[in-house]
């Protein structure tokens with residue numbers, strides 16, 4: 001009855017592969033055998049096989065680590081795990097990660113055969129189960145089945161079980177952090193920590209000590225030893241968000257760490273071997289920042305080993321219904337009333353451009369879940385929400401997260417002052433803060449006007465001479481004729 005089905009067989013022991021292939025072949029099954037976990041994953045990813053029979057330990061990784069990813073990718077595929085490691089813990093782990101059957105070695109051939117046959121039988125019955133139920137069992141880390149996202153998943157799958165440095169590009173709210181987390185959670189460092197640091201959310205002068213830690217007394221306010229994010233992330237993944245906002249000194253230090261594989265705390269002498277996978281992210285055009293002299297080219301090449309470009313939501317409108325439904329489900333799980341989107345509502349959502357991407361969609365759907373009185377959300381409710389958001393989207397003060405520029409400055413300053421404890425920071429704070437704001441304001445305006453200073457002055461609403469003075473003072477390189485951002 002199960003004849004014709006294909007078994008993916010993974011075991012690093014060639015003689016076991018031979019014996020099992022013959023036994024499975026005798027009952028009419030096809031066998032695709034491999035000695036490596038990565039090859040097994042490639043077969044799963046390519047859509048091959050109907051059932052997996054796999055050993056746990058393979059030269060290039062632990063098959064159990066692969067199981068959650070296999071279950072996500074091919075939820076219908078039964079996985080039979082064989083292991084010579086007869087501890088109850090291995091069995092628990094195999095079950096936890098969704099194995100269909102756990103067979104401790106040595107086992108009887110007939111047990112394996114009947115297990116394979118039974119799994120194929122069960123698969124037929126389970127195939128009729130509604131997919132929504134399966135999704136509820138295991139929430140997907142990333143929603144979206146569009147072609148654009150398939151490309152992202154393909155690259156992610158290749159990277160899952162490596163330590164390669166990854167650079168995630170994409171507009172704000174496209175899911176860069178989610179990708180970084182998924183790479184961590186389904187990769188070989190899943191058990192280690194995932195540590196995130198956002199360069200745009202930390203005062204520039206604190207970035208180095210935040211990243212690398214500092215010794216007691218390394219600078220004013222360093223009243224005790226501080227553990228940096230590199231140290232916290234040892235054995236895991238460090239997510240460097242908004243890498244384009246990293247100040248030059250910190251860039252130099254990061255480059256050295258990446259080159260040497262070791263890091264030293266600020267004010268420290270001895271270095272520590274780094275055991276951290278780096279995932280960096282940016283919404284900025286780093287090439288433009290390099291051209292402006294604001295980002296080191298050598299660091300760029302170090303970080304951009306494998307680029308993943310996340311599409312803007314408007315480039316994958318087909319994913320909007322799935323995303324919106326998922327956000328409604330989450331809202332319901334958080335205690336809001338159950339809601340369904342009408343066809344018109346979905347069409348309206350699909351037509352919008354979503355400058356704030358998935359985050360903006362998420363916020364809006366949550367608002368609909370909370371405020372719309374009908375269970376079936378009508379198109380007009382979406383239309384009203386979108387109309388109400390228009391002026392807000394155009395306001396310069398609010399970013400996609402809804403955080404105003406003032407709130408961001410306040411956040412930075414509060415942390416900056418707090419870091420000095422009972423002491424005060426060095427004088428000149430007013431000018432330092434204004435400079436921080438002026439620099440991106442002027443550089444980005446010049447980039448937007450392709451270096452045309454007359455237009456930039458007009459856009460800024462300042463005198464041309466004032467602009468020239470500012471450019472000199474702030475040491476902004478002038479590039480003409482090229483649109484930088």
Ligand SMILES: Nc1ncnc2c1ncn2[C@@H]1O[C@H](COP(=O)(O)OP(=O)(O)OP(=O)(O)O)[C@@H](O)[C@H]1O
Nearest residue numbers: 142143144171172173174175176177178283358359
């Ligand atoms: N593919 C997706 N599936 C489900 N939720 C998503 C997806 N992409 C993004 N989100 C949700 O959108 C919000 C923004 O995602 P995330 O923080 O990862 O974006 P980001 O690109 O890192 O944003 P920023 O650049 O502003 O930091 C989160 O709440 C996240 O859960």
